[in-house]
Amino acid sequence: MSDSGCPVVRTQVRDAIGVITLNRPQRLNAVTHEVIIRLREAFRDLGGRDGVRAIVLRGEGRAFCAGLDLEAGIGDPAVADPALAMEQGMRTGADLIRTMRAVPQPVIAVVQGHAVGAGFALAAASDVRFIGPAAVFSAPFLRLGMSVGDLGLSWFLPRLIGQGRASELFLSAGELTAGDAVEYGLAIRICEDPLDAATEYARDLAAFPVYGVRASKALMDASGSAGLHEHLDSEARAQVVGGLSLPAREAMAALLAETKKD
Numbered sequence: 001m002s003d004s005g006c007p008v009v010r011t012q013v014r015d016a017i018g019v020i021t022l023n024r025p026q027r028l029n030a031v032t033h034e035v036i037i038r039l040r041e042a043f044r045d046l047g048g049r050d051g052v053r054a055i056v057l058r059g060e061g062r063a064f065c066a067g068l069d070l071e072a073g074i075g076d077p078a079v080a081d082p083a084l085a086m087e088q089g090m091r092t093g094a095d096l097i098r099t100m101r102a103v104p105q106p107v108i109a110v111v112q113g114h115a116v117g118a119g120f121a122l123a124a125a126s127d128v129r130f131i132g133p134a135a136v137f138s139a140p141f142l143r144l145g146m147s148v149g150d151l152g153l154s155w156f157l158p159r160l161i162g163q164g165r166a167s168e169l170f171l172s173a174g175e176l177t178a179g180d181a182v183e184y185g186l187a188i189r190i191c192e193d194p195l196d197a198a199t200e201y202a203r204d205l206a207a208f209p210v211y212g213v214r215a216s217k218a219l220m221d222a223s224g225s226a227g228l229h230e231h232l233d234s235e236a237r238a239q240v241v242g243g244l245s246l247p248a249r250e251a252m253a254a255l256l257a258e259t260k261k262d
Helices: 033-047 082-102 118-125 153-161 163-171 178-184 194-207 210-222 228-244 246-261
Strands: 009-014 017-022 054-059 107-111 114-116 128-131 136-138 175-177
Touching: 009 033, 017 033, 017 194, 033 054, 033 082, 054 194, 082 118, 107 118, 107 194, 114 118, 118 136, 118 153, 128 178, 128 194, 136 178, 153 163, 175 178, 210 228
Parallel strands: 017 054, 054 107, 107 128, 114 136
Antiparallel strands: 009 017, 136 175
16 A cells, blocks of 8 residues: 555556556655555456456656655565565566566556656556656666666667667666657657557557457567567467457458458
């Protein structure tokens, strides 16, 4: 529970869209050990629901996530030794990121303000990012005497914006504005209401036959580590299974009928 007695993470499902909300607006949704555990539970829960077709991740209030809560820390409070507590906290955080990437549904991040450190990592670990005009992605690690290895950010960001740009950002302890994020390809466009835009996008995703969406996400994830020949085989298998499914046959028949009308 948060300081106000409210859940630190809220989850709801509406119209086949799961929404996970970081709910510590008074702390700019800063991350604690409990927040990480609740986020992991939320992703596991929604990821296991067949009726959920897409997942939206957002922050309550004016920030997406201000990173590590410097007062509470990320360490496991059940572990007495500070070093072991920190290690356990980081392992739990790593498991959260694995869980995020393992869910079959696309994860859509809504960044309406600051995404700092761990918040930057959560946005980068998502499949798609919708951002507002005030969005700022900050990587202050070197300024704090820490490495840039935080919840997978040093793995995701070079793949999203390129090694050179990620290196320059990390080694300057810098930040990206909303305009920078679009220019670098971290986000596609700036939205006046990123939550509304993300919800509409999720609604469109939810309307597609489920196999194609989930298989496409799995293929794109695998492309980063698979060789070309292996990946071509995976694509072929996915297309065979998808092409033989009833939704695909119905969609193709409808498209063919529409084509004949023209």
